[in-house]
Amino acid sequence: MLKKVCTDFKPEYPSKKLMNHPHLSLSVLNASASAAAAIPANAQANATTHSTTPQPPLVEQYSTIRNFSEWLCQPLQIEDYGIQSMPDVSPPKWHLAHITWFFETFLLVPFSPGYTCFHPQFGYLFNSYYEAVGQRHPRPQRGLLSRPTVEEVYRYRAFVDEAMRSLLTSPLTPEIESLVVLGLHHEQQHQELLLMDIKHGFSINPLRPAYRSDLPEVEGAIAPQEHWLDYPGGLFEIGEAHRQQITNFSQFSFDNEQPQHRVYVEDYGLAARLVTNAEYLEFIEAGGYQKAEHWLSEGWATVQREEWRSPLYWEQIEGQWWNMTLGGMRPVRPDEPVCHVSYYEAEAFAHWAGKRLPTEAEWEIAAAQVPIQGNFVEQGYLHPTPARAVTRPDQIFGDVWEWTQSAYLPYPGFRTAPGAVGEYNGKFMSNQMVLRGGACVTAQNHMRASYRNFFPPSARWQFSGIRLATAL
């Protein structure tokens, strides 16, 4: 139970133009470049998922994941930390503080006797959406906070980390362990958000800066031809068994993946790889964005209103398509998976192609037969890479989150956790669609076949792409 919170503060205050591309001449690095070598070794140490092997002590896992958040911010300049390029995006400084607030609020305040909050007003500033722990600073105004400074936020992190290490080296109850494990997976989610939000923030800058100009690239890879894999229908179990307190990091699942339950699916086919940029370009060049017949009504209205003509981050320069990446501007490579498309675009593309998107059950049944390997954040590309093989579903994990045709809804028997952390997932179960499989900015040991990500159908700043399905 939460005993007290640090929220006693009541505030009193209530078209892109291309000018210059410093990175257009970015030299192409060979795919064999050791991208992973750039990642801190301790961030890769636990890259196993649902492992039953002994795990490092929780205090070590805590340090590894907390350090990785700060490592991701190392390429930033001080001016980059405060940028909020749209209401959905949060400044890097806010992310760093919010994930720290999570541990302070849900672990240190209730369970660390004598703990005093670093700052009495940080609960107001860095609470994201938890109604049960008090009022919040308006989300669209996070970019207006020049204070606390970046330096103060890093001191906040160090202060909380010291108290957390003290807590984690004392005897722990299952309740504490499970909240720490939740906090670590929460921090991993924000690591992905950090990269998504940095990319968006840099994309609106006419200089199109590179987050890192040393990212490796896959050069000259050819995606395999379109190939289909058949799956027999029947009765299957999907999801994870309901557990109130998960004390093992590698055995973790969010409440929205629970409980395990039966689903019936008809025979179906699944594309062996993701839709490529070349295939998506065919859709664009066939007038896909100009023909209402391919679009859901809301999607068509969005295309008109937002004047979409291509995926987010694409721009045409002297007849050539370029896209903004975390490595700066690069040519759109035909064999890479298409990325940064909305649900509406994914659905319209599938309609144009005479196919459909998979349901989340169909996707999970296929994914459960595949090892959790792929192009994750540990590979260091921070960009989707071409498919390799078609003898089994490729790119299921990593590269891009795959839109499904499934609405984000509670599974039969879904229960939220008691207390404020019960607000984590359940209250967002309306007007959003499920995406599966993780992306090139997701940590490998954060992923599993049952993982349910979700975004509104118009969102496209996440690393989202398309895998087609069909009836047999």
Ligand SMILES: [Fe+2]
């Ligand atoms: Fe959060």
